[in-house]
Amino acid sequence: MEQSEKSVQELKAELSKHGVFTTTFEEIYNWGRKNSVWPLTFGLACCAIEMIATTMARYDLARFGAEVFRASPRQADLIIVSGTVTKKMAPMVVRLYNQMPEPKYVISMGACAISGGPFRDGYNVLKGIDRYIPVDVHIPGCPPRPEALLDAFMTLQKKISEQQLTGEARPRHLKEDLPSEFTVPKYGEHGLEPPVNEEVWNPLKVLQ
Amino acid sequence: MFLLQNLAVTDARFGIDFLMISAVNLFITGTNPWPPIVALLVGALAFGLAPLALAWLWAVKYSPAKPGKEKNSIYECGLESPGDAWIQFKASYYLYAIIFLIFDVEAVFLLPFAVAYAGLPAGACVAMLVFLLLLVEGLMWACQKGVLQWS
Numbered sequence: 001m002e003q004s005e006k007s008v009q010e011l012k013a014e015l016s017k018h019g020v021f022t023t024t025f026e027e028i029y030n031w032g033r034k035n036s037v038w039p040l041t042f043g044l045a046c047c048a049i050e051m052i053a054t055t056m057a058r059y060d061l062a063r064f065g066a067e068v069f070r071a072s073p074r075q076a077d078l079i080i081v082s083g084t085v086t087k088k089m090a091p092m093v094v095r096l097y098n099q100m101p102e103p104k105y106v107i108s109m110g111a112c113a114i115s116g117g118p119f120r121d122g123y124n125v126l127k128g129i130d131r132y133i134p135v136d137v138h139i140p141g142c143p144p145r146p147e148a149l150l151d152a153f154m155t156l157q158k159k160i161s162e163q164q165l166t167g168e169a170r171p172r173h174l175k176e177d178l179p180s181e182f183t184v185p186k187y188g189e190h191g192l193e194p195p196v197n198e199e200v201w202n203p204l205k206v207l208q
Numbered sequence: 209m210f211l212l213q214n215l216a217v218t219d220a221r222f223g224i225d226f227l228m229i230s231a232v233n234l235f236i237t238g239t240n241p242w243p244p245i246v247a248l249l250v251g252a253l254a255f256g257l258a259p260l261a262l263a264w265l266w267a268v269k270y271s272p273a274k275p276g277k278e279k280n281s282i283y284e285c286g287l288e289s290p291g292d293a294w295i296q297f298k299a300s301y302y303l304y305a306i307i308f309l310i311f312d313v314e315a316v317f318l319l320p321f322a323v324a325y326a327g328l329p330a331g332a333c334v335a336m337l338v339f340l341l342l343l344v345e346g347l348m349w350a351c352q353k354g355v356l357q358w359s
Binding site: 072073074091092095096098099101102165166173174175176179180181184 | 270271272274276277278279281283285286287288
């Protein structure tokens, strides 16, 4: 399999030397998708200000085909979790993610969205949105500069362009049996119920 | 070929659809003015329908549909939508809005009147007074009808 893949790449390179351009369905599909990632209009905290700055003329997110912030999750491909997710807000974030059509991606922007940030020890802040939804790209920073968000975009584009259409390694949205929506947490007596979604939360284990 | 054309012409006398005849003529003689229009029509339809058809085929082949209760629920900025969207508003709101128009129109006419007041003859002042009285009468009538009582 790997051998044939390699020879195909060699053949393509050889053909392009002679002025013959070849491509695959998968490449066209991914090329189209990665250059039209439409984010959801969704800001949570101070990181959202940086996200807005990224879309403006100076940083110009439009270069990546992602300037069309959609006001409805039905038209969005990407949710940028930009800032502190309080426990009060977490169900809304998960519900919005659920309401987006496949394929959908998540960028977790800033220390708060990754881990709770400076509020990690507080009682009312979620310790990272990856407890409930699968995150594609994490951006550290407090808040991350627009360049960092652009870098995250390019990382996401790279990730999209490497996704396969067929085979076992194809992404979640192409697999029939994997879910498109995730458990929305409820307000319980001691914080959110359930505290984490075991299906998506894979923390690093400390080995003794 | 000649026969077919002849047939088309005869049919035209008997009132068969003119477009059909044109289409027949188009492929036989090529002198008809309709062919470019028909070609454009077909092209326009294909231009619109082909991407939709391709997208549908693509979805059938590769991308499984994943509807769900959460996903299909009403979008309310992330909140669950409570109750029904088909609720009734009280008619009193509309009556209030209409009565507000009395004051609205009054203000619109009173302002230019006040600005030009010094140079106006007595007749103009009387006319304005009558106008105001008419409006006040309307308000009094509404008040008497009990519209302004909120229940």
